[in-house]
Structures are given as C-alpha cells and as structure tokens.
Amino acid sequence: xxxxxxxxxxxxxxxxxxxxxxxxxxxxxxxxxxxxxxxxxxxxxxxxxxxxxxxxxxxxxxxxxxxxxxxxxxxxxxxxxxxxxxxxxxxxxxxxxxxxxxxxxxxxxxxxxxxxxxxxxxxxxxxxxxxxxxxxxxxxxxxxxxxxxxxxxxxxxxxxxxxxxxxxxxxxxxxxxxxxxxxxxxxxxxxxxxxxxxxxxxxxxxxxxxxxxxxxxxxxxxxxxxxxxxxxxxxxxxxxxxxxxxxxxxxxxxxxxxxxxxx
Amino acid sequence: xxxxxxxxxxxxxxxxxxxxxxxxxxxxxxxxxxxxxxxxxxxxxxxxxxxxxxxxxxxxxxxxxxxxxxxxxxxxxxxxxxxxxxxxxxxxxxxxxxxxxxxxxxxxxxxxxxxxxxxxxxxxxxxxxxxxxxxxxxxxxxxxxxxxxxxxxxxxxxxxxxxxxxxxxxxxxxxxxxxxxxxxxxxxxxxxxxxxxxxxxxxxxxxxxxxxxxxxxxxxxxxxxxxxxxxxxxxxxxxxxxxxxxxxxxxxxxxx
Numbered sequence: 001x002x003x004x005x006x007x008x009x010x011x012x013x014x015x016x017x018x019x020x021x022x023x024x025x026x027x028x029x030x031x032x033x034x035x036x037x038x039x040x041x042x043x044x045x046x047x048x049x050x051x052x053x054x055x056x057x058x059x060x061x062x063x064x065x066x067x068x069x070x071x072x073x074x075x076x077x078x079x080x081x082x083x084x085x086x087x088x089x090x091x092x093x094x095x096x097x098x099x100x101x102x103x104x105x106x107x108x109x110x111x112x113x114x115x116x117x118x119x120x121x122x123x124x125x126x127x128x129x130x131x132x133x134x135x136x137x138x139x140x141x142x143x144x145x146x147x148x149x150x151x152x153x154x155x156x157x158x159x160x161x162x163x164x165x166x167x168x169x170x171x172x173x174x175x176x177x178x179x180x181x182x183x184x185x186x187x188x189x190x191x192x193x194x195x196x197x198x199x200x201x202x203x204x205x206x207x208x209x210x211x212x213x214x215x216x217x218x219x220x221x222x223x224x225x226x227x228x229x230x231x232x233x234x235x236x237x238x239x240x241x242x243x244x245x246x247x248x249x250x251x252x253x254x255x256x257x258x259x260x261x262x263x
Numbered sequence: 264x265x266x267x268x269x270x271x272x273x274x275x276x277x278x279x280x281x282x283x284x285x286x287x288x289x290x291x292x293x294x295x296x297x298x299x300x301x302x303x304x305x306x307x308x309x310x311x312x313x314x315x316x317x318x319x320x321x322x323x324x325x326x327x328x329x330x331x332x333x334x335x336x337x338x339x340x341x342x343x344x345x346x347x348x349x350x351x352x353x354x355x356x357x358x359x360x361x362x363x364x365x366x367x368x369x370x371x372x373x374x375x376x377x378x379x380x381x382x383x384x385x386x387x388x389x390x391x392x393x394x395x396x397x398x399x400x401x402x403x404x405x406x407x408x409x410x411x412x413x414x415x416x417x418x419x420x421x422x423x424x425x426x427x428x429x430x431x432x433x434x435x436x437x438x439x440x441x442x443x444x445x446x447x448x449x450x451x452x453x454x455x456x457x458x459x460x461x462x463x464x465x466x467x468x469x470x471x472x473x474x475x476x477x478x479x480x481x482x483x484x485x486x487x488x489x490x491x492x493x494x495x496x497x498x499x500x501x502x503x504x505x506x507x508x509x510x511x512x513x514x515x516x517x518x519x
Contacts, residue, residue, distance in 0.1 A: 149349045156319060156343050159366045167365070171353045254353040254394045 038223035043230065046223035053212060054224075058231050061208035064120055065192035065235070068127025072184060075128075076135035077177075083136070084143030084169065101133040109198035119201035123208065126195030131184040138183075142176025143169050175255055178247040185239040193232050267331070268292035269418060269450045270316060275325035277311055277476075285311050287475035288325070293467075295417070298444070298451045300461035300468045302507070304515045308476025309454045313420050316452060317343050329418060339367075341418040342411035346426060348403035350395040350410075357382065357391040360410045367414075381409040384443050401432040408440070412447065419451045426456060437463055438492060445489055458507045463495060468507060472514045479514050482507060 001009070019040055026037045038046070047054065083090045105126050112122050146169050154164050196210025207215075209228050216224040252258040270293040277286040286308040293299050301309040314320040315327055318334025329337035342363070350359045360381060361374045369377075382388040385405040395403055404424055411419060425433040437460055444451070455461050461468050465484050472479040484503065486494060494500055 147349075149345060149347050150351060152319070153345065153349050153362075154366070156317065157363045157366045158338050163366055167362075168351070171351070174353070254396065256396065259396065 035220075035222060038226055042223040043226045046221070046227040050212075050216075050221075050224050050227065054209075054227060054231060056205055057207055057209045057212040057228075058235065060120070060206055061123075061189065061192045061196060061210070061232075062235060064123035064195060064208060065127055065188040065239070067120075068124040068191060068195075069131055069184065069188040069239070071124065071128045072131035072135055072188075073181070076132055076139055076180075080136050080139035080143055080173075081165070083140045085165075090140070090144075097133065097136065100129070105129050106194065106198050109195070113199045117201075118199055119203060119206045122199035123192050123195035126199065127188055127191035130187050130191035130194070134183040134187070135177075135180040138176045138180030139173060142173025145176065146172045174250055175257065178243070178251065181243050182240065182247070185243040186236055188239055189232055189235040267294075268328075269295045269297070269330060270452070271326075271328045272312075272316070273326045275312075275315060275327060276323045277308065277315060277320070278323045284475035286315075287477050289476070289478055291469065291478060293450055293452070295450055296448065297467060298453065298465045300453045300455055300465040301471060302455055302458065302461050302468060302511060303471030303476075303479070304473050304511075306476070307471040307473040309471050310422050311476065312471075313343075313422050313452055313454055316418075317341060317420050319343070337418075339414070340416060341420060342414055342416035344407055344411045344419070344421040344424045346423045348395070348400075348407040350403060350406060352395050354394075355391065356387060356393050356395070356398070356406050359395070359406055360413050363410060363414050377413050377415075378409075381412045384412060384446065385409045385439065399432075400428055401436060404428065404436065405439070408436075408443075412443070415447070416449055419449045421451060421453045423454050423456065425460070433457070433460065434492070434495075438490075440464065441488065441490055458511060459495070459504050462500060462504050462507060463490060470507065470510050470514060480510060482510070 022037075023039060026034060026039055029037065083093065109122070109126065112125060116122055116125060150168055150172070151164070154168050159167070192208065193210045193213070196208035197213060198210070200206075200208055200211040202211055209232055213225060213228050216222070216228060248258065270291075272289055272291050275286055275289045276284065278284050289308075289312065291299075301312060303309055311320065315322055316329065316334060318327075318338065327334055330340050334341070351362065354362070357378050360378045364374045364377055378391070379388065382391055385408055387402060387405055387409065390398065390402065395406070398406065408424070425436050428436065441464065451464075453461070453464060462484055466488075468482040468484060469478050470480045470482065471477065482503075486497075486500065
C-alpha cells in the first residue's frame with residue numbers, strides 16, 4: 001500500500017472503529033442513563049438545531065483567539081529580543097516569566113472582569129496570557145542559540161549590532177519561533193474558550209463557545225455541549241494547520257526538519 | 264629595493280589571561296604575493312597567529328600591521344576562510360557569497376556582479392540558487408572561499424579550510440586555489456596540518472613549535488607558479504615533502 005494512502009486509510013479506520021465502540025457503549029447503557037452520552041448522530045442533529053447560536057459563538061471565540069494570539073506573538077517577539085540582548089535582563093526576568101505561567105489564570109478571571117470588563121477584552125487577555133509563555137521562551141532560546149561560528153563571521157566582517165540581529169540572529173531563531181508558535185496555536189482556541197467561560201459576556205450577542213457551553217450544560221442540552229467541544233477542536237485544527245503552513249513556507253527550503261519530505 | 268611588507272609582525276606575544284604563553288615573541292613579514300603556510304603540532308598557536316593578523320583577537324604585547332595599518336583599520340583589505348564553511352543555511356549560495364558586501368552596504372547591482380564573478384572563479388555559477396544543505400562538503404568550502412574573495416581582498420587568511428575534506432577533493436581545491444591566485448593577486452596565510460598541501464601551495468613554509476608557540480624554521484619552496492597536478496609527481500616536490508615531514512617530526516618529538 002502506498003504510504004500516502006495508508007496515512008489516510010489507517011486514521012479513517014481507527015476513527016470508524018471508535019465511532020462503532022461509541023454506539024455499542026451508548027446502547028449498552030440503561031435507558032435512563034443514555035442521555036449522558038449522545039450519539040454522533042444526535043450531535044450532528046444538535047448542530048442543525050443550534051446552528052445560528054453556534055456559528056455566532058464560534059465567530060466571537062475566533063475573534064478573541066486571533067486577537068489574543070496576535071498580541072502574544074507581537075509582545076513575545078519584542079520581549080524575546082530584549083531578553084536575548086542582555087543576559088542580565090534574562091536572569092532578572094526569567095523567574096517572573098515562569099511565575100506568570102504557573103499562575104492559574106482562572107483564579108484571576110473575576111478580577112480581570114473588574115479591570116477590563118467582561119466579554120471580548122477579558123477573553124483576549126486570557127488567551128494572551130495562555131499563549132505568551134511558550135512563544136517567549138522558544139523565541140528567546142532561538143535568538144541566543146545562534147551558531148558561534150556565524151556570529152564570528154559577522155564580527156569579522158564588522159557587521160553592526162542591527163545587522164547581526166536582523167540578518168543573523170532572527171533568521172536562525174525562526175525554527176525555534178515556529179516551535180513556540182505551534183504550541184501556542186493549539187492553546188489559543190482553548191484559551192479563548194476558557195476566557196469566555198470564566199469572563200465572557202453575552203451582551204450584544206458577544207458570547208462565545210465558553211458561554212454557549214455554560215448555557216447548554218445548565219439546560220442539560222448534552223448533544224449541543226458535545227457539538228460545542230467539536231467546534232473548538234476544529235478551530236484548534238485550523239489554527240495549527242495555518243501555523244504549520246507558515247512554518248513550511250518559511251523553513252522548508254533550508255531547514256533540516258523538512259529534508260526528508262523534500263527529497 | 265625590497266617590497267614593503269603587506270603583513271608585519273614584531274615580537275608578537277599572546278597569552279589568554281594568566282594562562283600559558285600561546286605565542287612567544289613571533290616576528291615575521293610577508294611581502295605582496297607571498298603564499299605562507301603555517302604548519303606545526305597542535306597547540307603551537309598557528310590558528311591564534313592567524314586570528315591575531317585578522318584582528319579577531321587582541322595581542323598581549325608586540326605589534327601587527329596589515330598594509331601599514333592595524334588589523335582593525337585594514338579590515339577592508341583582508342578576508343578570512345574558517346575551518347568550517349560557516350554558511351547561513353537559510354540563504355542561497357549567491358546570497359551567502361554576497362553577505363560581506365551586504366554588510367558593507369554595497370548596492371544590489373555591485374553585489375550581483377561581484378557574486379557572479381567569484382562564483383565563476385570557484386566554478387559554482389550554476390549552483391547560485393542552491394541552498395547549502397544541497398551541496399557537498401567540497402562545494403560548501405568553495406562557496407566559503409568565493410565569499411571571502413567577493414571583497415577582492417589583498418590578504419587572504421585561511422584556517423585549515425580543507426582539513427575536513429577527503430584527499431581527492433582537497434587536491435582539486437588546492438589546484439583551484441592556485442588557479443584563482445593566477446587571476447587575482449592576493450597574499451595568503453594558510454594554516455594546515457598537511458605537509459603535502461603546504462609544499463604544493465606555498466612559496467614559504469613556517470614550521471612552528473609548541474610550548475610556547477614560536478616559529479621554529481622557515482623553508483622556502485622554490486617551484487615556480489603556476490603549479491599543477493603534475494607538480495606533485497616531480498622528484499623535487501616529493502623530496503621537499505619528505506624534508507618538511509622530517510623537520511615537523513623532530514619538532515613534535517621535542518614537544519613530546
């Protein structure tokens with residue numbers, strides 16, 4: 001079997017098997033318990049029933065995820081540049097960056113609502129906080145891991161500090177940056193959903209998938225709840241697919257990680 | 264009238280901090296057109312000597328002048344070829360070659376012309392669009408050489424550039440290097456571990472000794488340029504290789 005066909009057929013078979021087990025399990029439950037595990041068919045039905053609400057919520061969550069993700073990228077690049085330029089700055093700030101990552105964002109959601117208001121702003125801040133750390137750590141690592149021989153070459157040709165940063169350190173940090181970006185891309189939709197769940201607002205149809213999740217679970221609309229989770233999954237896949245494409249565009253012609261696919 | 268030296272070292276001593284003396288009162292001069300090989304046991308300071316001439320590392324005492332100036336002032340006149348090809352993997356061959364000119368702020372047209380010219384010299388004009396990972400070890404080294412030549416330097420400093428290559432590739436590159444030298448007048452300092460390579464390339468061989476690093480002996484290589492693959496078959500060439508090898512062994516024996 002050609003490898004490409006195999007790579008499609010095997011996951012498809014595994015998925016079909018999973019759905020089959022799902023149905024078997026569901027119908028082996030006692031009748032009064034069956035509502036706890038909706039079938040895939042019921043979930044698809046929930047999409048039809050709640051299509052408008054889910055679509056609106058998906059758009060709102062996508063907006064929050066995109067804005068938070070973009071802010072995390074922009075600020076992490078700026079901070080990574082600053083951190084890479086001075087080991088003193090690095091040593092001073094690293095513990096606090098770690099602390100930021102360890103801090104459970106959800107605990108601060110209520111106060112965040114008081115600071116910036118419930119809704120999109122809170123969602124963006126929470127997404128930003130969740131995406132920020134892997135981006136800044138990976139990008140900084142990339143910027144300080146430049147091949148020493150290449151740095152010496154640039155010094156030898158009397159490159160200016162700016163030339164060294166933008167012609168040498170930044171391009172050689174790209175593979176690390178994309179590693180961070182890939183991790184952050186999986187976190188962004190989840191971050192936006194968590195943000196919406198804890199600090200969202202339905203004012204002016206501004207509610208996102210997190211808000212819908214609250215509504216569906218309070219109404220015991222479990223097929224719709226599963227549909228909400230499915231939409232979030234798809235959103236995450238789209239984010240990752242976009243980042244993987246960008247990574248391929250930036251790296252495939254020179255970086256060793258793409259070597260096998262090319263030849 | 265003796266030619267003014269292009270490179271002049273007077274009583275150059277080098278120590279790293281409180282460590283041992285790496286180079287002890289080395290004096291030497293190279294006139295334009297010289298091809299000087301530095302050969303000697305590991306730890307004799309031959310690579311350090313090259314880095315001092317390049318201004319990549321400060322002297323402890325003594326003086327180095329290149330074209331009558333300090334190495335820093337003469338930066339535009341000299342180019343360095345490292346042991347590794349040190350190519351930027353994300354740039355094509357042509358862009359790699361253009362890096363020194365780009366850093367110097369040369370106009371795109373000037374860069375393109377110079378790049379094409381030196382890639383012709385190293386016979387890689389047809390690989391201008393390739394990326395380093397698509398090249399063989401020998402090709403990478405030729406790109407590195409082309410990059411050094413792109414600035415039309417008066418002094419070329421080469422630190423064991425062909426050390427990692429197989430014998431055949433190394434011999435071919437030696438011949439190419441001399442062929443390029445027929446077209447471009449530069450002076451060279453060439454660090455190597457290979458006696459055959461030193462004899463083939465140079466008109467002067469400095470045999471260095473370690474502990475502390477110093478010039479032990481200088482050997483003049485009398486064969487006329489241009490030299491070709493046939494030079495390696497001559498009786499005189501083989502005799503000189505044997506003589507330099509003996510001398511090198513005696514220096515290494517004394518150190519051990």
